[in-house]
Amino acid sequence: MGANFTLERQNVRPVAVGNHALLRDLPGDGAVRPGDGIGSLERLAGLMHFKRNQMIFSESDPAAQVYRVQSGCVRLTRLTPDGRRQITSFLHAGDWFGFEWFSVYGVNAEAVSDVCVQSVPRRVLDRLIREDAHVAGYFHELLASRFAQAQDQLMVLGRxxxxxxxxxxxxxxxxxxxxxxxxxxxxxxxxxxxxxxxxxxxxxxxxxxxxxxxxxxxxxxxxxxxxxxxxxxxxxxxxxxxxxxxx
Amino acid sequence: MGANFTLERQNVRPVAVGNHALLRDLPGDGAVRPGDGIGSLERLAGLMHFKRNQMIFSESDPAAQVYRVQSGCVRLTRLTPDGRRQITSFLHAGDWFGFEWFSVYGVNAEAVSDVCVQSVPRRVLDRLIREDAHVAGYFHELLASRFAQAQDQLMVLGRxxxxxxxxxxxxxxxxxxxxxxxxxxxxxxxxxxxxxxxxxxxxxxxxxxxxxxxxxxxxxxxxxxxxxxxxxxxxxxxxxxxxxxxx
DNA sequence: CGGATCTTTGACTCGTCTCAATGCGCGTGG
DNA sequence: CCACGCGCATTGAGACGAGTCAAAGATCCG
CATH class of the missing domain: 1.10.10.10 (Winged helix-like DNA-binding domain superfamily/Winged helix DNA-binding domain)
Structure with a gap:
């Protein structure tokens, strides 16, 4: 049963090819114009590439960034102590991930194929959510639909x-x-x-x-x-x- | 496999013992004072009793009410067309339910034991969420923790x-x-x-x-x-x- | 007390897992 | 350019965990 997957946390850190590194230290949060909606988020996003099977974040990492798949496929996984693996979902172009959790990512995120993802600091997202009801609603719906997917999967796995x-x-x-x-x-x-x-x-x-x-x-x-x-x-x-x- | 549960949609409607029926037609949404937080919600809630195995709502009902268990135990279930059943969660005193979905409850809610629940019209909750960031945050966290629970259950059922x-x-x-x-x-x-x-x-x-x-x-x-x-x-x-x- | 419903236990079946061997595609280096 | 090795996919044979079917207790409640 399970995987005994041989990847185990190869902490090769990704090549940041976008403005992500810059963003972290910019005073420029102020550049986010409330009411600008999701658009400003996407404009604030840094771009990163990950190679096949590379880890994007691990379940115990503090949830400091929120991501969005731009191309390729990402898997979210959990492991039991003895190595059995459950993939809770596959993500494709356009899907946000990493936003579902508060303190710590509860899942591992790994590149299924070579992927390109956008990333936004959690801090920025939180601020935008606070200031822009439209963004807040968007992510609330996103979470709700992620929840609904999980419910569907429960039915599948259970019955x-x-x-x-x-x-x-x-x-x-x-x-x-x-x-x-x-x-x-x-x-x-x-x-x-x-x-x-x-x-x-x-x-x-x-x-x-x-x-x-x-x-x-x-x-x-x-x-x-x-x-x-x-x-x-x-x-x-x-x-x-x-x-x-x-x- | 599955249940072939014999309850099947006994649409005995519950006895409304609180002010729930009143609330529906009250102009009194205005009574909700923004900034009052969750408290106002609970004050606006109607009380209802359900007997063991009585259905509270069905998965195809429009999600017009949001509920909270006051005493007893509630189960949320889904059925396949051929009658296999999955219980996605059990709810106990203090747990909110029915708020996770937008247009339609995606699950059936049934009384496991005799229960007493509070109910609030969805409209009222939505308004409160719009007007009170504190309430919005509360329900966002609630949804997130419900999502986390579902993730745990995926691991259980899958592996x-x-x-x-x-x-x-x-x-x-x-x-x-x-x-x-x-x-x-x-x-x-x-x-x-x-x-x-x-x-x-x-x-x-x-x-x-x-x-x-x-x-x-x-x-x-x-x-x-x-x-x-x-x-x-x-x-x-x-x-x-x-x-x-x-x- | 009696019937309905739910739980427990047993005997057997079956779907899925395990273990093992083989096949395939692809990249690397001779 | 081909041979080799590596990682993954496929296929087979057999084992085992959980399901099915059936019957016998418990428990509940009128």
Missing amino acids: HTARERVAGFLLSLANRLSAGGGMLELAMGRQDIADHLGLTIETVCRVLHDLRKQRLVSVPDIHRLGILNAEGLATLVEGAAMQAEAA | HTARERVAGFLLSLANRLSAGGGMLELAMGRQDIADHLGLTIETVCRVLHDLRKQRLVSVPDIHRLGILNAEGLATLVEGAAMQAEAA
Whole structure:
């Protein structure tokens, strides 16, 4: 069970390529014009790059920065003392993260692929939230929708079978990446999928194999997946028991 | 797997014993004094009673009211189309609920025991949040801590064994009800515990049996449980693999 | 007291995990 | 340019934890 992931806290610190380092010491918080909304946040953000599997922050770090994915894919993970891993979510372009927690990030954030993220000091965000009700509302909604996602995931982990989990995951990914009838980019490896769904890598492989055999999906290569029959997958998810099993 | 719970939406509407019905039509929102903080909310709250297993709201209801448990225990649940149930959380005296969602309650709320709850119209809460930064911050933190709880539960459902789940649940309950070295009130039945932990009722029974045999807990009667060895339970939870198995 | 509901226990099944071997793709260095 | 090694994915065989089904207690409440 779990991962025994070999990355373990390789504290290679990222290359700051934006104005992040500058921002930290600027008196220029005053540059944030209240009422300017989210825009000013984005303008204040520094840019950083992380390479595949590099750690962005660890769960015990003080939550000093808030991040936003600009490109690539980020995973949020938790570990048990004995190394079992749970990936609580995958983040894609446009997603904020690190804002959900107060004193300390409660999760590890790692780059799934090479990523580019924006970062804003927590202090700046807090100030903006205090001064601009619009920003406050925005982040409140963000938190609420993150909470809703977590609730969905609880249902999945608590009550869905392996097949339902994988089918649901693929559909939600297709939805998130709005890959209509087309091809999905699977930025994450099989182990990551397994750790997100509370399964083992072998089970994920076997389920994918079955789905392919049933012509619900195609797997042209490891990191691409085509959804051939979204309705079929949806039926799988919705606990309709399913009988069609043959190839 | 799951519950096939026989309660199914018995839409017995609750007896409103407070000023809740009045509040709905009062012009008296003006009575809320900004800066008065949470206090004014509680003063505006109506009181309601619900009997065991009575539904407080259903997941598809518009989220028109926000609630707070005054006494008793409430469960928040979700159902799959085929009847599998997941209890996302149990709420006790002092806990707010129903505020996490915007348009529609995303969960069913039901009385585990006979309960007494306060309720406040969503409209009133929203207004107070807009006018009083203190209240806004309070509910933001509430949401954040609810989110953190959900994260914990993800770890449990995704990566913990049956024994770890039950042990962890008992400890968190003991913690919540601050029953120091003493006796826990188990307001919820075995099926509820199972549906909270992603197990079956039989598995919960068997694990409790084992824990009793190992003298980690005592079970004087169905609704009471004594924690005899909190450290032992904690060891179980922390994935330390455990070897002691004999009686 | 009697029936309904919930809990406990047992015997057996089954889905998923574990362990192990093999395959594949890709980057590196000879 | 190819051989090698490394990391990941796949596949198979067998084990095991938790689920299912069934029957026998408890408990609750009228």
